[in-house]
Amino acid sequence: MLVDSHCHIDFEEYSGRIPQILESMARNQVTHALCVCVNLTDFPRVLALAESHIQFFASVGVHPDQTENASPEISDLIERARQPKVVAIGETGLDYYRQSGDLEWQRTRFRTHIRAARECGKPLIIHTRDAGEDTLRVMREERADTIGGVMHCFTETQDVATAAMELNFHISFSGIVTFKNAVAIKEVAKSMPLDRMLIETDSPYLAPMPNRGKTNEPAWVRHVAEEIARLRGISLEAVAEATSANFFRLFAPIIYNKAL
Ligand SMILES: [Zn+2]
Numbered sequence: 001m002l003v004d005s006h007c008h009i010d011f012e013e014y015s016g017r018i019p020q021i022l023e024s025m026a027r028n029q030v031t032h033a034l035c036v037c038v039n040l041t042d043f044p045r046v047l048a049l050a051e052s053h054i055q056f057f058a059s060v061g062v063h064p065d066q067t068e069n070a071s072p073e074i075s076d077l078i079e080r081a082r083q084p085k086v087v088a089i090g091e092t093g094l095d096y097y098r099q100s101g102d103l104e105w106q107r108t109r110f111r112t113h114i115r116a117a118r119e120c121g122k123p124l125i126i127h128t129r130d131a132g133e134d135t136l137r138v139m140r141e142e143r144a145d146t147i148g149g150v151m152h153c154f155t156e157t158q159d160v161a162t163a164a165m166e167l168n169f170h171i172s173f174s175g176i177v178t179f180k181n182a183v184a185i186k187e188v189a190k191s192m193p194l195d196r197m198l199i200e201t202d203s204p205y206l207a208p209m210p211n212r213g214k215t216n217e218p219a220w221v222r223h224v225a226e227e228i229a230r231l232r233g234i235s236l237e238a239v240a241e242a243t244s245a246n247f248f249r250l251f252a253p254i255i256y257n258k259a260l
């Protein structure tokens, strides 16, 4: 079995296509997918998907690229995180690639998410782009290690991966790891401990090879797993088993403990 730890299947491009998405997941042994919230306006849609399908989980958060949406209060996040199918806080973090100028508002918003996660006891989904050092600094200052979570769609250096793992975080690889020129990311995927690894699609973005350029979907997390298996010289089953167990241990400990 495989799990897509990060997708946005609540987006417009999937409306009316959920039955096909689920069929395609089933054909590829992708049993679950975490539908990640990017702003509070869309949260009801994300939650509805998770509540109406056993295959989906939800998160709550406001993405660092959301300039038009107000930053949430800690209480806004905690209240929504009370729903049992909401398994994480995020996505949150820092993005210095798409945003510029004085980004103190992004760091403040990030701190709010970390405080909410610590308070409600649910792990963090962290997005970081061109902001590795500041992301780690805020994580340390806010004691994000006490709750843990995942650095999603990892595109940073080996040093950032090591520091994040020291802070009790997992590293999640997207379709980027299948791209020929992603040499440094392939190296991290090859050498990092398997018990801290997650895999994801970040659908609708970043479709893996051989579907690069198309609208991504959770079923294609299989291609991410296949590439990691190839890089490490292990079986697809071994990657699937480890990353799925990591997912449930981190995000759904009740299910994980029941399965033991
Ligand atoms: Zn992201």
Ligand SMILES: [Zn+2]
Pocket (backbone or CB within 6 Å): 006, 007, 008, 036, 091, 202
């Ligand atoms: Zn995302």
